[in-house]
Amino acid sequence: MVENQDVELKQHISFGSVVATIGSILIALGISWLIALNWAGIPSVLKILVLVLATAGAYAAGVLFRTYDYEKIGGSLLVLGSLLYTLSIFLIAQIFNLATSLQSNAFLLLLAWVGILFVSYIFDSPPSLIIALAEFLIWISLQYLSFVFVGILRGEFSIGILTIIYLVVGVGFYGLTQIHKSRDHKFAKIYRYWTTLYILLITYILSFQGLLPMLWTNGLELTSNVLIFLVIISIVAIILAVIGISMSVGKNKLNGKEVIGFVGLVFFYILLIALVGLISGEGIFGGSISSGLWAIWLFDNILFILVILSVIGYGIRYKSVKIVNLAIIFFGLDIITRYIGFVFDFGGQIGFAVISIIGGVFLIVGGWGIEKWRKRLVEKTEEKTKQNYSIY
Amino acid sequence: MKQKSKNKEYLKLVISLGVLFLLLGGFLLYVSTPLLGTKKAVLAAQSVDPFSLVRGQHIIIRYNITSIPFIKDAKVGDSVYVSLADDANGISRYKSASLSEPSRDSLFIRGQIKYIDGDSMIVEYGIEQYFFERGARFKTKGMEVKVKLSDDGGARIVELLRDGEPIKITYKNKTLTS
Numbered sequence: 001m002v003e004n005q006d007v008e009l010k011q012h013i014s015f016g017s018v019v020a021t022i023g024s025i026l027i028a029l030g031i032s033w034l035i036a037l038n039w040a041g042i043p044s045v046l047k048i049l050v051l052v053l054a055t056a057g058a059y060a061a062g063v064l065f066r067t068y069d070y071e072k073i074g075g076s077l078l079v080l081g082s083l084l085y086t087l088s089i090f091l092i093a094q095i096f097n098l099a100t101s102l103q104s105n106a107f108l109l110l111l112a113w114v115g116i117l118f119v120s121y122i123f124d125s126p127p128s129l130i131i132a133l134a135e136f137l138i139w140i141s142l143q144y145l146s147f148v149f150v151g152i153l154r155g156e157f158s159i160g161i162l163t164i165i166y167l168v169v170g171v172g173f174y175g176l177t178q179i180h181k182s183r184d185h186k187f188a189k190i191y192r193y194w195t196t197l198y199i200l201l202i203t204y205i206l207s208f209q210g211l212l213p214m215l216w217t218n219g220l221e222l223t224s225n226v227l228i229f230l231v232i233i234s235i236v237a238i239i240l241a242v243i244g245i246s247m248s249v250g251k252n253k254l255n256g257k258e259v260i261g262f263v264g265l266v267f268f269y270i271l272l273i274a275l276v277g278l279i280s281g282e283g284i285f286g287g288s289i290s291s292g293l294w295a296i297w298l299f300d301n302i303l304f305i306l307v308i309l310s311v312i313g314y315g316i317r318y319k320s321v322k323i324v325n326l327a328i329i330f331f332g333l334d335i336i337t338r339y340i341g342f343v344f345d346f347g348g349q350i351g352f353a354v355i356s357i358i359g360g361v362f363l364i365v366g367g368w369g370i371e372k373w374r375k376r377l378v379e380k381t382e383e384k385t386k387q388n389y390s391i392y
Numbered sequence: 393m394k395q396k397s398k399n400k401e402y403l404k405l406v407i408s409l410g411v412l413f414l415l416l417g418g419f420l421l422y423v424s425t426p427l428l429g430t431k432k433a434v435l436a437a438q439s440v441d442p443f444s445l446v447r448g449q450h451i452i453i454r455y456n457i458t459s460i461p462f463i464k465d466a467k468v469g470d471s472v473y474v475s476l477a478d479d480a481n482g483i484s485r486y487k488s489a490s491l492s493e494p495s496r497d498s499l500f501i502r503g504q505i506k507y508i509d510g511d512s513m514i515v516e517y518g519i520e521q522y523f524f525e526r527g528a529r530f531k532t533k534g535m536e537v538k539v540k541l542s543d544d545g546g547a548r549i550v551e552l553l554r555d556g557e558p559i560k561i562t563y564k565n566k567t568l569t570s
Contacts, residue, residue, distance in 0.1 A: 048420070052413065052416065055412065056409055056413075059405060059408060059409060059412075060405060060409075063401050063402065063404070063405040066401055067397075067398045067401050067402075085412055085416075088416060089416070089419065092416070092419065092420060092423065093423070094450075094523045095523075096423040096424065096548060097450075097519065097521055097522050097523055097548070097549045098423060098518070098521075099516070099518050099520065099521060100450070100521050101516075104518075111415055111419055114415065115411065115412045115415045118408070118411050118412075119408045119411070119412065122404050122407055122408045123404055123408065150468055150469075150506075150507070225469075
């Protein structure tokens with residue numbers, strides 16, 4: 001009886017605090033809106049002070065909630081703090097009229113994700129880590145694009161380097177997954193998810209017939225900036241991977257098969273990205289597509305499906321519903337992209353209409369099938385989670 | 393939560409805020425260094441279409457010193473130092489340019505070569521944008537830009553001028569539905 005009352009009281013307190021939090025967020029939103037409306041008239045020093053106080057306030061409130069055992073609300077406020085910190089950097093850049101170039105934005109994002117990454121470790125906050133990793137993904141893409149910006153204007157831009165960068169980052173994240181797994185750290189799951197995301201992202205980029213000939217543009221010269229950037233992130237990624245794999249293997253939390261599988265996949269990707277150089281600069285518009293391009297494109301798409309299936313297997317092995325769902329999303333994305341591609345390839349009004357109808361029927365049936373498949377896989381994964389057996 | 397754990401959480405807060413504000417402070421110092429300098433220049437300018445999806449409403453400014461004569465051995469990405477000399481109206485005009493830093497006593501601005509086209513090159517100085525809020529109204533014709541310069545030629549915008557006077561930016565009146 002007393003226990004029930006305690007639970008009820010706890011629920012009331014919890015509900016009350018949720019309402020109070022929503023109220024305080026609304027008040028904060030209202031005040032910030034009023035500030036925004038009068039932003040022009042506020043002196044720069046005061047603007048910066050407002051930003052700093054808002055960021056500090058969100059973090060302090062988050063910590064207070066955590067100390068009173070409201071982990072979820074506290075976690076949400078820490079996320080708010082991370083977002084306000086990012087916002088502060090961009091608003092300070094605006095106050096000082098900093099450049100809007102890709103390099104300038106990349107620099108601002110670098111400052112943001114480094115700070116948030118640090119805080120996510122201090123507070124052991126997975127949502128903050130996710131924000132840091134999302135900003136990292138945008139940063140790494142922007143940083144590369146800023147190095148080759150002049151090349152983009154001249155049409156000498158290489159997507160090949162970008163895919164290699166994503167691959168290298170994927171390797172680094174795999175290393176971080178293993179480091180955290182060996183230490184039973186809760187961030188292991190997040191790094192595993194992001195490793196998977198990068199691997200699927202590379203495969204998706206490589207599945208486009210139109211992008212393959214552009215992967216390596218003819219006469220491409222690597223600038224010293226790009227080369228140094230690539231070398232630095234490669235060294236960091238390899239070191240992380242070697243340390244992580246040895247730590248996990250040393251604690252019997254990683255088997256040889258998975259390591260061989262991962263190293264094999266990376267080697268395969270490097271080979272594939274290099275092979276695409278053979279069809280560099282080939283035109284795909286105007287009807288004639290070389291047999292080489294067709295072969296590589298078909299091979300890429302078969303690989304994509306195989307990677308998706310492997311990721312599903314990986315998700316089930318690690319009891320991760322999120323990884324299984326991610327693989328299914330990319331599978332759906334692949335079907336839709338290929339469908340649109342076929343519509344373009346077999347153009348003409350009647351052709352378009354026929355393919356649209358046939359494709360539409362396939363998509364509806366396929367969508368129903370995918371959903372059924374997804375539910376079955378998720379159930380299977382959850383079943384394994386309930387059995388609570390330990391798999392590393 | 394036990395008192396000991398609470399204290400640990402507060403310590404984490406202090407460390408986190410300390411690091412974040414150290415990063416923000418360093419950034420602030422970096423962006424405001426030219427404003428702490430004593431050198432000033434007024435540059436003739438004209439505004440081009442504003443647009444930035446990420447960074448908000450602003451105007452893009454093109455200066456008379458945006459396009460300067462080509463310097464031998466200059467490459468895209470190189471830093472370039474443009475020496476300035478004031479004309480009779482107090483506007484700082486192009487005097488000469490060099491790939492090496494001039495004497496720190498002289499008035500010069502540092503830029504980066506963005507494009508080379510025959511015997512001229514396009515240079516950016518990091519002051520090509522000026523931000524303002526939604527609903528702003530001001531004339532950009534005949535605009536000049538007052539900048540502050542650090543010892544190494546780094547520049548930051550102080551204000552927009554016309555005929556030597558600060559341009560007054562008026563904002564649309566705020567209503568309940570603004």
